[in-house]
Amino acid sequence: DIVMTQSPDSxxxxxxxxxxxxxxxxxxxxSTSNNKNYLTWYQQKPGQxxxxxxxxxxxxxxxxxxxxxxxxxxxxxxxxxxxxxAEDVAVYYCQQYYSAPLTxxxxxxxxxx
Amino acid sequence: QVQLQESGPGLVKPSxxxxxxxxxxxxxxxxxxxxxxxxxxPAGKGLEWIGRIYTSGSTNYNPSLKSRVTISLDTxxxxxxxxLSSVTAADTAVYxxxxxxxxSGRPFDYWGQGTLVTVSS
Numbered sequence: 678d679i680v681m682t683q684s685p686d687s688x689x690x691x692x693x694x695x696x697x698x699x700x701x702x703x704x705x706x707x708s709t710s711n712n713k714n715y716l717t718w719y720q721q722k723p724g725q726x727x728x729x730x731x732x733x734x735x736x737x738x739x740x741x742x743x744x745x746x747x748x749x750x751x752x753x754x755x756x757x758x759x760x761x762x763a764e765d766v767a768v769y770y771c772q773q774y775y776s777a778p779l780t781x782x783x784x785x786x787x788x789x790x
Numbered sequence: 791q792v793q794l795q796e797s798g799p800g801l802v803k804p805s806x807x808x809x810x811x812x813x814x815x816x817x818x819x820x821x822x823x824x825x826x827x828x829x830x831x832p833a834g835k836g837l838e839w840i841g842r843i844y845t846s847g848s849t850n851y852n853p854s855l856k857s858r859v860t861i862s863l864d865t866x867x868x869x870x871x872x873x874l875s876s877v878t879a880a881d882t883a884v885y886x887x888x889x890x891x892x893x894s895g896r897p898f899d900y901w902g903q904g905t906l907v908t909v910s911s
Binding site: 713715725726728729736770778780781784 | 827836837838839842850851852853854886888894895896897898899901902903904
């Protein structure tokens with residue numbers, strides 16, 4: 678199984694400031710056949726299912742604000758919220774889609790400082 | 791737009807079988823474009839993929855649950871189902887069904903709202 682490790686577990690950021698979440702996979706999720714990283718990011722608010730934010734490691738889902746961006750390749754990935762808004766308070770998960778079993782990181786809770 | 795809705799008992803006794811159904815609208819279960827997955831989340835904890843099924847009926851299961859899990863399709867009702875046998879308190883969780891548009895790079899693009907299943911006598 679590919680193990681996904683997120684850091685930090687939680688972070689508190691002031692409104693308008695940058696939030697950065699890291700995700701590391703135990704093996705590469707980069708496909709050599711299409712040069713795509715099978716890495717997605719989700720946002721989950723209390724009482725709601727997760728919402729897809731980013732796929733292929735850096736492609737923003739339709740309707741997701743451009744303050745959310747994803748980067749990285751191979752085994753190391755980052756989700757950045759460039760200017761934190763109040764509505765961004767949530768838990769964020771990375772997930773690898775490279776091979777079954779599909780696995781998630783442990784989650785990072787983002788709060789307002 | 792695909793919509794999914796989980797249904798089933800909210801309370802299951804230990805050692806019994808948990809059974810849930812996901813009703814899909816906006817897409818056909820018989821479409822060769824999708825995987826259909828089950829994912830669970832214990833209260834206050836992270837997400838665990840349980841498994842998925844393809845239109846052909848082929849399945850992939852999480853090895854941690856494989857001996858107890860069965861996912862099946864009911865094409866006549868546009869539904870897919872989850873059965874988890876020999877449940878314990880550790881299986882108490884919110885259970886989600888989700889769609890996966892194959893090749894899109896967007897796994898779990900649509901989710902049900904989730905259903906809480908409690909294992910207790």
